[in-house]
Amino acid sequence: MSDKQVMQLAVFLAVFGAVTMLGFAAARWRRPDSIHSLEEWGLGGRAFGNWVTFFLLSGDVYTAYTFVAVPTLVYGVGAAGFFPVPFLVIVYPMLFVVLARFWSVCHVHGFVTPAEFVRSRFGSRGLGTIVAVLGIVATMPYIALQLIGMEAVFEVMGLPKGWPLTVAFAVLALYTFNAGLRGPALVSIIKDALVLWTVLAVIIIVSMTPGQWDVVFRVAQDKYATSPRTDDGLLLASQSQLNYVTLALGSAVALFLYPHTLTGVLAARNRGTLRRNLAALPLYTLTLGVLMLIGFAAVFDGTTAVGGNGNTVVPQWFAENTPPWTAGLAFAAIGVGAMVPAAIMSIAAANLFTRDLYRQYIRPHASAREETYVSKTVSLTVKFGALLVILLLNTQFAIDLQLIGGVLIMQTLPAVALGLYTNWFHRWALAGGIGAGLAVGLLMLYQVPKYAGDGRTVVREHLGGSAWPLSNLGIDSDASIYVGIVALAVNLLVAALLTPVLRGAGAADGHDHTREHDYVADEGDPTVRRMVEILDGEPVPDRPEQPVSLFTPVPRRPRDDEGVRTR
Amino acid sequence: MTANRYGPPNWPPPPTYPPYQDHRPGVAPPAADRRPGPQHGTGEWRTIRERSATRRPARVRREDASPWNWLLLVPIVLPLIPGLYNRIEPTVFGIPFFYWGQLSFAFLASAILTFLHLKVR
Known part of the structure; x- marks a missing residue:
């Protein structure tokens, strides 16, 4: 280890220590009477205000993998790797109205997961189970992906592969176990401060290079011009445009449906909090945009990956071009940026398991305390499962699984997102649509070959990416399309066609337990049950009517649950 | 389609009364009432129950609907046109x-989301 690396490691460890302490302290922050309910452990009491929600959602959406992998993509192909910017701009207007409805209906009914909503809306336990299983399967590789980001940082700092990652994740698992969603919410504040400094550092460093961005882009342009690939460059090649647009659209749809996004959303205090945050979050995309430009800066500075691991380009650029302490802070930003979403994702997957599988099939009468215990245990299991995948299998396996996961989670759109607007779809038609979408999506993913760096040589026959060449259809063009969008279109078509068929055949509709007013209820609305009253799954007893005398006012006797708290 | 499975928010609907009519034999009912469909036993006007059976269910307007929400399409569509x-x-x-x-x-x-947040409650 060189002196530089020692300094980087020292800064990294200092930040990591602070994060650890904050994570454990989070269990005491706004401590509820009992943390042993899923509302408290898994949703932070559903009471996060504007700022905490902002940090939670930004930590949730802008993950370490994004910070590491996307600039690497830009480094490799240029403009085509820039798709996360349109994706993370369009996602917020797409969700602005939809998420508020989701928040309301979940608050009125005490739902913790999207699968519970689907079960209630379409009156179908089977459909809820499908949504829950898809959510869990899609989330797990995403957690493993966060580890890849962290691994790249450790590699640049000259640490060995196995134990540092294990230690970092053990710490993360422990404070998540203890503090639940409060942990990542607080830690995310540190993460955002670090990211802000990292972005400033990039801007300052590039501004100090003679010629500034002008030269950086000119050098990058020369590199793409001389490379053997045809789909790279500072602008989109004509054959990449369709894939660029569909990938941005599909990623936006998938982001909304991922259970961890919805977990972050449900933790907001009221609709106004959520809407204010959705209005502010597009600006956070600017930080990602600046970090992506590191890809070009790395081309300019001639940065090369360490040990053949492509994801090390970004950390390596920081190590070579910034003072060691700033590099240490940037590494900490990536490391903490991996821990925050990993924690939220594991909580979301655990909640799905508890509410939609354990409670439905194993122990229907589980108490709130038991539910929380199951959720905590599952969140640990999920995290260590991800760790084992990265340590024992290769990282490519996790990336392939994540690719499939994105296509899987998109298939829940008709049930979850359209379900917020209509219960027109028949429950079996929705299940059929999901099945058709999955079949088409998986088949198409299987057909995509993987190319080597020059963009021509086939490295692997199958499962090589998500860009499906249109030439498979016999169309004479180089263009390709994002698999998920096609699968989703098939899914929607099947669901829409099967619904009238099933109705005509007399298949019974499920009972819709929600009402239109549930979708617009807000904090303070009498239909939104007070947080104190929500005990997971237990029906809220109706308050007995007060005795009313028409003649003499009877003094009201305080009820048992009112009056001075003794604790 | 069960928009009013629990009844719409404004249930029961305001009472509707048959229009005043001249019942003298030989006087034709007003043109507005000569509609096809099930008629009351006397053939003069339909009962409320029969009418609601033939009428399409009223389109329920969502409480959070607003024409301003169409503005959301602008920031969604613009980034999806690479030609721009x-x-x-x-x-x-x-x-x-x-x-x-x-x-x-x-x-x-x-900017658009902030505007909508302030404009549409």
């Missing part, structure tokens, strides 16, 4: 339009 921003010029600080143009859509989205 797939160019180098004009550059800002040496950054091609492709990059800073797409980043500026973030400001547009944020």
Whole structure:
């Protein structure tokens, strides 16, 4: 280890220590009477205000993998790797109205997961189970992906592969176990401060290079011009445009449906909090945009990956071009940026398991305390499962699984997102649509070959990416399309066609337990049950009517649950 | 289709009364009432129950619907048209339009969402 690396490691460890302490302290922050309910452990009491929600959602959406992998993509192909910017701009207007409805209906009914909503809306336990299983399967590789980001940082700092990652994740698992969603919410504040400094550092460093961005882009342009690939460059090649647009659209749809996004959303205090945050979050995309430009800066500075691991380009650029302490802070930003979403994702997957599988099939009468215990245990299991995948299998396996996961989670759109607007779809038609979408999506993913760096040589026959060449259809063009969008279109078509068929055949509709007013209820609305009253799954007893005398006012006797708290 | 499985929010509906009519034999009912469909036993006007059976269920207007929400389409559609921003010029600080143009859509989205948040409650 060189002196530089020692300094980087020292800064990294200092930040990591602070994060650890904050994570454990989070269990005491706004401590509820009992943390042993899923509302408290898994949703932070559903009471996060504007700022905490902002940090939670930004930590949730802008993950370490994004910070590491996307600039690497830009480094490799240029403009085509820039798709996360349109994706993370369009996602917020797409969700602005939809998420508020989701928040309301979940608050009125005490739902913790999207699968519970689907079960209630379409009156179908089977459909809820499908949504829950898809959510869990899609989330797990995403957690493993966060580890890849962290691994790249450790590699640049000259640490060995196995134990540092294990230690970092053990710490993360422990404070998540203890503090639940409060942990990542607080830690995310540190993460955002670090990211802000990292972005400033990039801007300052590039501004100090003679010629500034002008030269950086000119050098990058020369590199793409001389490379053997045809789909790279500072602008989109004509054959990449369709894939660029569909990938941005599909990623936006998938982001909304991922259970961890919805977990972050449900933790907001009221609709106004959520809407204010959705209005502010597009600006956070600017930080990602600046970090992506590191890809070009790395081309300019001639940065090369360490040990053949492509994801090390970004950390390596920081190590070579910034003072060691700033590099240490940037590494900490990536490391903490991996821990925050990993924690939220594991909580979301655990909640799905508890509410939609354990409670439905194993122990229907589980108490709130038991539910929380199951959720905590599952969140640990999920995290260590991800760790084992990265340590024992290769990282490519996790990336392939994540690719499939994105296509899987998109298939829940008709049930979850359209379900917020209509219960027109028949429950079996929705299940059929999901099945058709999955079949088409998986088949198409299987057909995509993987190319080597020059963009021509086939490295692997199958499962090589998500860009499906249109030439498979016999169309004479180089263009390709994002698999998920096609699968989703098939899914929607099947669901829409099967619904009238099933109705005509007399298949019974499920009972819709929600009402239109549930979708617009807000904090303070009498239909939104007070947080104190929500005990997971237990029906809220109706308050007995007060005795009313028409003649003499009877003094009201305080009820048992009112009056001075003794604790 | 069960928009009013629990009854719409304004249930029961305000009472509707049959229009005043001249019942003398030989006087034709007003034109507005000569509609096809099930008629009351006397053939003069329909009962409320028969009418509601033939009428399409009233379109329930969502409580959070607003024409302003169409504005949301602008920041969704613009970033999905590569023809708009797939160019180098004009550059800002040496950054091609492709990059800073797409980043500026973030400001547009944020501005429109803020406007809607304040305008539509």
